[in-house]
Amino acid sequence: MTLYTKIRAAAFAAGIGLAAIAAPALADEQHFPLQSYRVGPYAAGGTGFFGGFIDYLNLINTRDGGVNGVKLTWSEAETQYEVERGVEAYERLKSNQGIAAWNPLSVGIAYAMIDRITQDKVPLITINHGRTDSTDGRVFPYVFPLLLNPYSETSGIVNYIASKEGGLESLKGKKIVVLYHGSPYGKETIPIYELLAEKYGFELQQIEVPHPGNEQQSQWLTIRRAKPDYVVLRGWGVMNPVALKTAAKTGFPVDHIIGNVWSNSEEDVIPAGDAAKGYTAITTQASGAEYPVVKEIVKTVYDAGKGNLEDKNRIGSVYHNLGIVNGILNVEAVRIAQEKFGKRTLTGDEVRWGFEHLQLDPARVEALGAKDLFHSINVTWDNHEGNGYVTFQQWDGKKWNVVSDWIAPDWALLRPIIEKSSEAYAAEKGIKLRTAEDAEAATN
């Protein structure tokens, strides 16, 4: 029984050897380990998002020579959106020096990482998704569901439907069906929809589509029987075009389907063809390549042949722009932390401090070349979401058109619910609530 120990030892030795060779130099560098997914059912999201993120890091390196002279580096490991692979990738990549933050773009992987990154004191960014109660920085010091947590998204969508119907009072007696992805991500909003239904008096039915969602005939027949006023599509990946096509087949009007923030990309509507014309979806960042920062990426990165997207037509698409916005937020957090701790490689805990002071008002966003790309963010030590604004866009068959102003979700309504959940988590885990002074100190 020594063969497997030998194999294991050999594999391990090989691993160590490779890690040693691949380890970056210790010069002033800040590292972003990327648990990306470029194959599997969610590859469209993965390639767009990580492509945009890498493109922005490339832009900062090429145009500015890094952040105040500190070069940005990154390494990738494929996860296929699977939790075990994500954990393996985490263990593999964490040996890199000077890690700034983790961005797994998967709720399942993020959940599995919370204990680990809290122990390692490195921030975990779950932009536009994640565990809602991690918004409470008193309980989750290292987790940041930046811009839009799932509850805010829900509130934004309900407010938008209300505005189309003529105010929140008009929601009474209306019927809304939520079609959600059968995953931790999809289920995250079940309780908040129930709560809002009770508060505003609309009738609610929530229907699950099992992962990955390429068969939805029975769900849409149920919807047809229920005759709702609106269907909220809380999908992901292949589930979205299938939903739009099946809706067309069963005769549900597409302009009464509202997509959530992970059902809002070109990759969701183009495969659905005409069935998607008139479909509306929420977003935190507009699509399009006309924003100055996107133009600079094209000029500096793509024209030099260093672009990450294989298909240049996807530049400025929803996922690509989200990756760019995610890049802006990560880089600005590093920059803000550098102002306090010095222009050098920072520790994870120092970058955490940077994220907790990530306050970009519309003027600063404009200076970064991202005016109208996203609105603003205002993260504090106890609010790790940062009150992002949302807008709604409608697909005309060729591109997304913005059809609303920047809308604020009802944060005051949501905060007590979030705190109740996070305090329950803290009690279960025996976590002592952090105070503002605790948050101010950072270990190096």
Place this chain on the structure above:
Amino acid sequence: MSTVTADLSPPLSLPFHAGALAVLAVAYLVVPFIGSSYLFEAILLPFLALSLAGVGLNILTGYAGQVSLGSAAFMAVGAFAAYNFNLRVEALPLIGSIVLAGLSAAAIGIVFGLPSLRLRGFYLAVSTLAAQFFVQWALTKFGWFSNNSASGVIDAPPLSLAGLSFEGPVGRYLFALTVVAVLTFLAYRLVSSQTGRNFIAVRDNETAARIIGVPVLRTKLLAFGVSSFIIGVAGVLWAFAYLRTVEPAGFNLDRSFQILFIVIIGGLASIRGAFFGAALIVVFPLVLSRLGAFLLGDIFDSGVLDMTQRIVIGAFIILFLVLEPDGLVALWDRLKSRITAALRRA
């Protein structure tokens, strides 16, 4: 499964003891001091959990000849049962939760094993698929199982036994190692007992087994029960020691196939085979992916590398099964006897 040669495991003999004890000694006394957190977290913990699941499935499929595609479902039952016993029964020690979780999995296993009294081969495999779909559906549908957690993900409780805490990678490794060692030893004793011979008799010729007085019905259900117990405990290790968080979708059909492949590649009707198979299934893709990233990482992106990896692994498995249908164990035994022969000659 009638092509598998009857491998009556030898009675406890000194050489087996010596080999197993040597491996255990290294695992307990050397590995914890030299291993890195990557070794424990990404290699040894999934290896131990999947090996144990392989041991469990091997009792059912390898020894008793009943094909099952529901292994991941029994792992899920184990993981969620342990979580709920631990959460809802005050003052129950963790070991109690684990045993009760195993028993829950065994109960579910026996229920889904009932069709085996009428069905065989592929038909049985298809009927065990029902377990796979039913369990995943029930765990997703009823929030009670995940304590009404919004996203259906459960958080593992801290591991401690009799006041000893098993936190950190090394602690969790030692915990898993102990559980695996104890259960593997029991499984080994079982298959070399009269019950184990009954399993093999039922596998090789059911009618003949019935004629010589083997209680076929009881034997089959016992095989389902014992196998599901072990797989259920493997599920607890997967959730509590390895991932530290679990969602029902993590125990999907892919995982069931993975465990079946472990058993087939490692060697049917062999306890050691499960460990060989799990080592290959866990370690080989990692080595390939590292090698790929190292050699070609600058040329291709991680997606292309991943696809290539799958092709290589698939080709390797086909080649291997053609050349050595009896599994890694047979390969290992041949290698060993050749080396011994060569040493004798020298």
